[in-house]
Amino acid sequence: MTSADAAVLDDPVGASLRGPHTGLARRHGRAAACLPDVASFTAVSRAPEAADWDDLARLLGPGALADLFSGAGTPPPDWAPVFLLEGRQMIRPGTGLAGAAPTGVVELGAADVPEMLALAARTRPGPFWPRTRELGTYLGVRVHGRLVAMAGERLRPPGWAEISAVCTAPEARGQGHAARLVNALTARVLSRGERPFLHVAETNTAAIALYERLGFETRRPVTFRGFRIP
Known part of the structure; x- marks a missing residue:
């Protein structure tokens, strides 16, 4: 690269x-x-x-x-x-996965949107709307049939795919769900000949540490901004 x-x-x-x-x-x-x-x-x-x-x-x-x-x-x-x-902004160089091949993840579809919206509302991983899943593949982890973790693809600049909406319900944290989901998405992105990248808030030190363990490296600092049109 x-x-x-x-x-x-x-x-x-x-x-x-x-x-x-x-x-x-x-x-x-x-x-x-x-x-x-x-x-x-x-x-x-x-x-x-x-x-x-x-x-x-x-x-x-x-x-x-x-x-x-x-x-x-x-x-x-x-x-x-x-x-x-x-x-x-973090990118992932290389073509291999950090750790074992991910297991226990399922692909999420249109029928899962209500649960996806509810999980996003509970965990606030960033903006997530009724049609956000149309941006790319979204994967989840279910425990006893209930969606407890998810992550998916968002922005798709040519040659790249952004991993986003990484979130886990509070009661299901500490079990490696986020790592499995990010690795599963990374594998899918790499299989298409693309490169994974992501964005993370500077205050989210736990997420930064996780992504670094999974092989992501900081490319550049970014500032997210929003304005109200008069």
Whole structure:
């Protein structure tokens, strides 16, 4: 992997919406956003001008949240800040798995969405909407038929797949479910000839430690930002 191969990760939302996820995107001019109920992420050009912000405002509408993810550029001064979160982007070099082949995971489908939404609401792994699972493969762990852990694929910039929504119910933690799910997704991504990457909040030290044990390395710090359109 060269630095050029990873450069697409500097704009993962835009690259995903222009590439593999173009069918899950809406657009106006040079602005793009995920479809409602899929994700809240938006994208403008890498060096946005006033016209780009106007395009995004027209696309989303007055009063809407512009979730800029880790995109560059500063929106107009009358766009009110909603959130700012420091994090890091991690990638996984190599082609092997850290540890034994994962077992005990199941693929989740449309019928599982109510349970997936309920688990996400309990554990708050990040934004998760009714159609988020359409972004890629989602896997879960069931105990006595109940969904207690899940993880899936989210952004898909060409050549890469983001592992996201890694979460475990409080009563099921400490049993290795998250590690098995991340390894299972990693194996699927690598089998397609793609590379796995992920994002994590800087304050989530336990998750960072887990990902490092599974072979992920920090590529760069990121700042997640959201603004309210006037």
